Amino acid sequence: MRNSVEIRNLIEAITSAELYEGDYGDCISNVDAILNDVVDTDRKGVPSDYLEFLADFGFGELDAAFYVEDGPVKYSSISHGEVNGYEGMYVFAGNSSDVLYAFDSKNGWAVVEISSEAGGFEVLSVDFSSFMLDKLKYVKGLVDWRADN
Incomplete structure (x- = not known):
């Protein structure tokens, strides 16, 4: 996985912060x-860096601003039925409000943000490693801000 040292350092900084209240860190490699x-026909496309991340860094709640699931779930399972335009979406993370992060299996497994407030989805990254690095930097910034205030 690209940026694994920086990702590990960010996760350690977040989970060792004085005000940390998450339950992050259980790893899964199966x-x-x-x-x-994940539908059998989609399994071959799941990003390998995502699978490496779960095996090496784990899943759970890093912060109220970000949690990682122990596996992707079809968006239709969460929305209780297929939604036009979301057929290939697999949710793998989110936050404590209304934002979900998903893979778009119909678009090269790009990472998208799904927000009920925005009423749609937006492509955030074409690869999982870049998305995670950016998201962890964001969460670390929130943790640092809380510590300072």
Whole structure:
């Protein structure tokens, strides 16, 4: 996985912060368990760096601003039915409000943000490693801000 040293340092800084209240860090490497909710025909496209991340860094709540699931779940399972335009979406993370992060299996497994407030989705990154590095930097910034205030 690209940027693994920086990602590890960011996760350690977040989880060792004085005000940390999450439950992050359980690792999972069983690919069949991780991909339990992924349609068989889509499994070959799941980003390998995502699977490496779960095995090496884990899942759980890093902060109220970001949690990582132990495997992707079809958006239709969360929305209780297919939604036009979201057929290939697999949710793998989110925050404590109304934002979900998903892979778009119909668009090269790009990472998208789904927001009920915005009423749609937006492509954030074409690869998982870049998305995670950016998201962890953001969360670390929030943690630092809280510590200073």
